Amino acid sequence: MPDNAQDFAPISWKWPQAEQHPASGPLLARLRSAQGCLAPASPAARALRRIGDRLLRPPVIAVLGESRTGKTSIAGLLLRNSPQAASLNKMSSLYLAPILFRHGEREAVCGVAGDGGRFALEAGEVPARPLRYIEARLPLDCLHHYEVLDVPGMADPARDGAQLLSAAAQYASLAVWCTVVTQAWKGSEQRLWRSLPPRLRKISVLAAIGKDCLRHESDEGKVLARLEHEAAPHFRSIVLVSSPQAREACKTERDEPLLEGLPRYLFRLVAAQKDRTSSRPGRDELWKVSGAQELFAALSGALETVQANRQQSAAGAARRVARRAIKSINAGDPAAAIACAWNALTNELAGTLGQTAVDDALLARFAEGLSDFASNSLHPILGPVLGERDCAEIGGLFRCGAGDLAEAAAGLGAHAARQQLRAILAQLQEELPEALGRLPGMSGQIPASQPLSELAM
């Protein structure tokens, strides 16, 4: 889909995906290699996969607030003023259910039930099952970076605000609480906000919307001062926003009259300026004046915290899984320990094979990996059980020098050479269980594979 605002620096604001994030990226890599050493169906591998997936999943920004506070316009900004998103958003108020915008290659909508089950949802039709929230998929680039949860208005007499809110809080990584600047931070809002988990409150942003309704320049400072006094302890940051201007700043078509959305106190000023220069203020200036810049800066900060928290908890969870896995290996299954190490090696080698040309360095890496496996994994595990002789015999299977490999691959094209190397690995893989079949019951400390140990640290 056309992303109108892509050319405009402020709105192309992106939160780095987990993969590119300086801290999360390495953790994800470690998770993957540890998974590689485990049997894919093992509980530990599945747990690590889940941890990785969770870390990869973009954080969810929930847009909350009482009814008619400008939530939709904030959600609109976060969704790049996508018209599809705007029309989908209407379903949210139709069903009085939150709507979660996620990335998808094609536009799609479904209902999500309390147990997480998804079902088809036609606008206007009665949902087939009790609706927990609506999931909308949109091919918007920004949704790779964060997802947006728009929650229909609370404190609307027709709705039970507190319930909807606590349901939404479950899914949110952080929230933007929208309030009307001229009536900001009412008692009813305070009570609703207080009912949310502190985890969420601490990192969320209070957006006072309707900056354009203020009539005097000094009002802005006054409102901010009051909000700082009354609301600062409950939020990460507080910003004043004027949605029409922010929207205006995102537009590429410039032929619409701009005066409409200006704060009233700026109105005269800009009108006068317009007469003089007959040009409109720059989009960057608008973006800044609208408060959107500050909002997005605040969101960046909050997302950074979210990411740090997520990473911390992911690392902690991974550590626990790895430790449990090592423990069970240590509990006396040498075959599993060796399989684990072998898996780690073949995964790594297969990875290398796909990436580089078949050259001396690659062959050296291959040979080195196999001999490492023999001396660092096989030998310590099998030695105490089988004795040196038998152990050396098995180890010998894997000790092929770089020269041997070069010989095997000599005269072949790159593709065939790769095939050849893969065949060698496959053959070794077949021989390994046979060799291990000679193992009697064993006990004692057996070192686990390296990636798993690293993760457990």
Added chain:
Amino acid sequence: MRVGAGLRAFYGEIESLGKQLQAVLQGSAGEVVRERLSMLQKQQTQIAVIGQIKAGKSSFVNALTQMPGLLPTDVNPWTAAVTRLHFGDPETPQKGALFTFFERDEWQRLAEGGDRYKTLIERLVPDYDEGVARSQLAEMRRRAELRLGPHYRNLFGQTRWYADVTPEILERYVCLGLPPGEPVSEQAAGRFADIVKSADLFFGEGPFAFPATVIDTPGTNDPLLVLDEVTLSAIEDADVFVVVLTAQQPLTAADLALLRILHGLRKERVIIFINRLDDVSEPAAAYRTILTGVDELLRREFPAAQIPIVIGSALWAGAALRIGHADPGMIWDAGLIGYARGTGVMRPGESSFVSGPSTLPPGRVSEILFACSGLPEMMAHISELMLKGVSGQALGELGSTLIAAAESSMASARNELLGASSLSALSTRDGGLSDVRLGVAEDVERLRLLEIEANRYLQGVDKEVERLALESLHPLRETLQREISAFAREQAAILRASLRQGQSARMWRCDVASLRNRIEEKVLQAFWAAGRRFVEAQRQIGGVLRRVLREAAPDLGIDLQPASLLSYNLTPPLTALSRPLMFDLEEKWWQVWWLRQAAADEKARKIEEMILAEFFPVADELAMAAQSGLRGLISTALQPFLIRCQSVVNVVREREQQLLVEQAGDSLKAREREERVKEVFARLKESERLSAALGASLKRHGMLTDAR
């Protein structure tokens, strides 16, 4: 346009007719009328302006009273104290301001008990601390000390009087001021905010045709604690309630909670003003939707009430009033012009946004702004409701009483005329006068007995009617308690059943709204039953008098029609029902409560107990309020009936007197009698005229009369 012109006209008519009647009346009836007329002088209307914070209440008051800029307003919540603006009250000064500080113990109580929400939570989950326990008292002390110095305590109980009301003085006393960081200057806004209980500002008549008090209140917005005690007590007696909403967020849950409380007070005298239309970016496109939305919600919530809804902007009204002093400047924007055109206030092509208001004559600009502001409609609605308020009702009651007095005068005049004609017939008869005298003596004796009988019935007739009417309210308390107990058992059973089915207790939610509805229904039923009983009781008592009348003066058509309560606002006070209870707390607190309960049966038993503990006091209060409410109604409503009853006794006595005079042979000479007859005849005609004029006046001003 003057506010309350209708009430003023009604007042004028009743007062003038009353004075004329007073001249005609004889004996005690004249006294009663004189007394009631003098009480009229004290009549005034109270208009309370309430709503959420920053709805623009103070701006609305400024616009309504046509004193733009008087009450200070700000972009932040600003009004801290209840402010009463008195207009044209003959008993107060016509200029000046009086500020009353809290008494020390009042302040202490307010500071300690101010957080009703906290109290509720503590009642539900004792010793559960989650930072809700804001230390309000300490905070208030700290603030008072910062603003007023260490000796602020000496100020308690004091009042301050200023001969001139200026916005600066008001700022110091009734504004919240900025959050204090350090000691503030003597003149700073909000300096006395923490200790001012109320402010009374005095003016001449202003825009009001009838004495009026406009009450500006601090904003409220917590749906659970919509009105604090101070505000509630300040507005409890108001005649007209203006609920100010905002066009941006019309009718939120907090607004509805507020309306529910008013519904419990006096639902028929509410006007909704949707303010701040100027904040909406395209008012012309939006206003109809906003109006319909609010209207639909109100119909759903209060199907029986007819609440006028007006949309507009106090800001526009303020600008209209300032034209000539200040440029409307920024207010004259595209939104306003679109709205003025869309509603037909402005003619097409009259002026444009770009050309600004300067192309129009100032008078026209002011006219447009005022018409768009909604103030003209508000003034009309307020005027109408003033008629239905306490003053209008008092006038209506007085009118009914005056009609009864006029009728009683008519009866007495007719009586005299009939007596005179029968006597003149006697005196012209030849001979047999002594026979006649003998018959007269018997008649006198008969009348004397009838008078004694009538008087005996009349003694304490008011108490008797009241007793009979109140009797039907006696079982109310028990009825309500039964209703509550049944509900509690029902809920406990539902909870038990759902727990047995393996559902989590947290899924269960006590639906106290249905109990509140049931209670309201029972109270209303009992109240209406009492109203019917009131009429029956009068019929019973009237029956005896009617017989007396038939025997004593069969030729006189005195109508002993009972007074009804129908012309009164027959709503018992239901405020107690609106009080927040534990069951109104959010789910979060209930989750804590559930966690603390052990066995399923225990949970159900506790819930049952809690329902009883929370609602029994409500039942007690409602039953008492219904009793005292009815008693108050009866004492005024009964008056016309009492006057008519009294006139029966008077007629009997007069007839007796005439006969005695006749018996003594001291009859008037024919000529004198003729004079006397003429005079009485004139009195009869005058009384008839006045009675008809009073009836017409009541009808004209929309008062149901029970006279005819």
